Amino acid sequence: MKQFYTSLKRGTTALFVASSLFIRVQSFAQMPSPLVHYKFNGNTNDEKGGSAAVVSGNSLFVEGVEGQAFRFDGTNYITLPEGIINHPNITIATAVKIEQYQNYSRVFDFGNDTETFFAFYSLIGWTADPGGAFLPGLFMKNSITGGEKGAIPWGQPPYLLGDNKWVYLVCTVDEGGVAKVYVNGSQIAENANEFKAGVRALGITKNNYLGKSQFEWDGLAKQVIDDFRIYDKVLSPAEIQALNATVLPVKLSSYEAKLNANGNVDLRWATVSESGNDYFVIERSTDGETFEKFVSVKSKGEKGGFYSATDASPANGPNYYRLSQVDKNGDTKVEGIRLVSLGLGKEEKLVVYPNPLVNNTLSIQVPPAIKTKDIDIKVSDLTGKIVYKTKIVRGMSGVEVLNLDLSSGLYLLKVNDSFSTKLSKE
Known part of the structure; x- marks a missing residue:
């Protein structure tokens, strides 16, 4: 694999990453338990019982991938407890939506000062490119690394972590200094040796920020974060895909079944996002228990859309219509059941x-x-x-x-x- 490095502001070397398709698989029966888990459902509590995160500025809770999420509006940030990443092996996982790209803004930045930190930048302007390409990246700097270090991109710039849409970001570093980045379940970057001695080499970090940099002149982030987790192990690719499947499902905004004037049943549904979705299936039943396939409809892509189908031969009596979505890997999720009854008087x-x-x-x-x-x-x-x-x-x-x-x-x-x-x- 060809390595690719470039010089940036402050003489840094960076790991650049590209967004990729969302992959969704069935969750394992047993998944590792995170050390910390911030769901941001109206509060900043740690679901694992640790210390709550501290908000500087306004506490803004908005709709998330499931329940609520925390919105960073460029005037606020979050501080997590000290020493939160002091482990030989580590995985950081979160759903993030970048609302506005700003140079050198952070998804997270854990460290003590401008000489000791481990951070994910949502955007860096690559001045070496005549077209002014933009790249996100994972960085680490301490006395052992000898400077700000990162790894390689796959493909050519420019890259964006996401265009005002949810993506699932996972960063892993092992005790040997191997760093990897995953976006939506797929690995898209790696550094095999420059994150020397892993993040534990940073010591007990005191400034553990979400949405804020160790550098005061870097702007605060404009982003939304949900389901933020830290593990004291390097999750496997399969475990990362399983996590990804639980965080970014297809989001259905409506589903209805109505009898029209011609005696047919009109089926309509709409989605606001469809990460990893392949197609929809509607099954029909007259007893609500035994269903048979009625129609399948191809997905309109990650941004979602409006769908419709018509049953021109509904049965007399109850007609149940079960809507399911099928991922590209074959996994199926039931989205809802609707009932239309024919031939029944008041x-x-x-x-x-x-x-x-x-x-x-x-x-x-x-x-x-x-x-x-x-x-x-x-x-x-x-x-x-x-x-x-x-x-x-x-x-x-x-x-x-x-x-x-x-x-x-x-x-x-x-x-x-x-x-x-x-x-x-x-």
Whole structure:
């Protein structure tokens, strides 16, 4: 592999990286546990029980890849506890969205001063290039490295870590000084020997920043960070891909199924991002349990888009439409189930209340057609797994009260496999 170095401001040598496709695989049954884990869901607490991160400036929590994330607006930054990277082997992993590129701004910078640090720059202007290419990079500097050191890019500049979209960044350094960078699950850079003695050679670092540099004249970052983790080991490529799969899924913004004036069922859904997605599948069922493939639709790419399909031959009675997305590696995730019923009059509808569910108590008004019959009630989640079922001997009024201990989410309630309705718990 051809190495590529260039001189930059302050006489540095840098590791440059390029963005790549997001790869998503099934998570391992057992993953290593991180030393620290900041989810930034409305706070800066460490999910592993360590010290909370300290915010300088405004605490800005915005929508993240899952739950909330922390937004750096160019006036604020975060400080993590001292000595947080003092380990022979280390992995730093985070979801990051660069909102505005600024020269020498940092995703993270752990160190003590301008002579001792380990940092990831989101952007560096490469002045040696006539076109003024821009590059992100991983750097380390201390008395052992003898200067700011990095490694090689794959491909030609310019590179961008992401164009105002989420990417998953992972940096590893082992005790022998081998440094690697991964973006969206794929390795895109490596230095085989210049991060000498690993990050432990930095000692107990006191200035451990997110969004801020050790150099006061470097600007504060404009970015969003979510799910920030540090491990005291070098994660394997497979473990990094498994982590990547849990952090950046396809984001569905809407999914609906409606009966049109011609008696057909119109299916529409939309996404705001589709990292690693290959295609969508809609399956159809008349009982909510046994599904058959109805149609598949190719992905429109990482930025997402609007999709539609039409069922010109829906069955009389309940029609369940299950939407799933299939990754490029073959993994499948169910995104939702929608129900459209045909041939049922008003007197035959199933009524449940309150919906959304409150205090776990649900009242069911059964249709007149089954008032005098025994009633089988089933509640299933969006994957089709039955989470509640009961049998009631009828012969009385058409109202039944259930006590359902459900987690927050969407469910499907069925009575005698003939009448169904959506149910939600907030």
